[in-house]
Amino acid sequence: MSQKTYKVRNHRKTDHIYTLADNVAEYIDVLAGHGDRTMFVWKEKGERNEITYGEFTELLKNFSLGLSGAFAGEDPERVRIAVIGETSPRWFASYLAILAAGFTAVPMDKELALSEISGFMAFAGISGVVYAPSFNESMEEIGQGHPTLKLLIPMKAPGEDAPEGLNRLSFDELCAVGQESGREFSADRDTERVAELLFTSGTTGSSKCVMLCQRNIFAAMKSACETVDFNKDDVLISVLPLHHTYELTCTYLAGCDFGLTICINESLRYLMRDFKEYQPTGMVLVPLFVTTMYKKVLAEAKKAGKDKILAGATKAAHALSFVGVDMSRKLFGDVREAFGGRLEKIICGGAALNPELIQIFETFGISIYEGYGITECSPLVAVTPYYRRKPGSVGPSVPCCEARIGDGAENEDGLLIGEIQVKGDNVMLGYMNNEEANATAFTEDGWYRTGDVGHMDADGYLTITGRMKSVIVLDNGKNVFPEEIEEYLSNVDLIAEAVVVGREEEDGVVLTAVIYPNYAKYPEKTDEDFRGEIQKAITALNKKLPSFKQIRKLEFRKTEFEKTTTRKIKRHLVK
Known part of the structure; x- marks a missing residue:
């Protein structure tokens, strides 16, 4: 299928001012060195709060000392402490404090069902759990069924006593213990x-427990510092959940190494308000956002x-960009003001992003840099350099690792397409208590098998085309990666979601394309309208696709597809 031409700015490569940290001890020293700079801004019940790097460092040190005292005499390698709740400075402080104490941190997804949280806690053998106020009641219920759980640590203490048989010390109480310990x-x-x-x-229905060491974590962090276009004067708005290793590494670990300010969005319904108040210069997002x-x-x-004026201005700005004329600030002042007036850069990963959106935001004066990662690689694998961009590609591998394409076949453009494999300091230690998965996770020569499929150009830039597990093998032996076709379908305005x-x-x-029509945008259309108009759009699309990739059948559904908490469609549930 012929590709559109996209024009983006390549920004001048500059020396990044950040500090190399190989472990949590060195990283905490980096944070302390930023002193009185504002580290976090957040709101609680409408009231604005701030904390400096110096204050935050003291907080995490005291909490870490308190944790060490609470688990004195225990084998540190067997002390596993979960952290669960909304993003907050205390969440991040807890994570770093657990690592600093020599224990194992277990970030948990707050959106999971309580039964899943309980199951994961049992599998990991959790010794303690730090939790936000929203879990005060449920965590005490869960805690009574776990023999390894020795300590509940609410970030803010509830008023009533802990249930019989459970020990509870609040975050503040542990900080006080640490401060008064004299150690x-x-x-x-x-x-x-x-x-x-x-x-x-x-998205395939199975969950594994990934084991990371400090070498993994800080290798990925240093690579993020080297490849993302951040500096100490940047202001970021954090919207992704902090248990998400992408947000944890790129926004928090890397961002705070620079000494920048992170403003925490408490709810997506307040995001536009936060743009105006915080006036961010950058963000780390997934395509959905x-x-x-x-x-x-x-x-x-x-x-x-x-x-219509917006559409015309976007086309005009795109055309002018080919002759080196940047009209973004003059033509899109209102758009830029809606995002706070200073937004310049967005790091985007987690799923494929429509290249047309990259171009549209470029006309607004906002550069989007795509990246690629996977939890097992801590998670960073590749990032598009800000100084040499290729829309549609996730960029070359980051400094801490190498990537290659495993055995495959050439696509219609003559590029080898196959499994993306990774080797480097960011690659996990393995899966916990899962020898079967560990046996198949690596090649004979030691490369991690991502399960993602793509190709690499002559400059080493990766393009992701799909997942090996979702590949469709046709009767003629041709392989079809549904994600590639789904990307084309995402450009059809009448389609809200589609799975091939x-x-x-x-x-x-x-x-077959299973389609959830865009009922929200076109409430006046009937099911018959959608079927007829979408069929026409698919017929037009098929003319541009190779015959073996053409959609032969359409199915429609009345509800959205079920998704993971990171908003990815659960393909295995599509019947």
């Missing part, structure tokens, strides 16, 4: 022990009767 703070420097356990949120931001722009333009599957029928495997 000198000393952080763990062992880079090879298991420092973190992460449960994957698979980029799409949502663009939809907000379109909705506001339509409400003001300026949607292979249906077994009498004549063989039939390439």
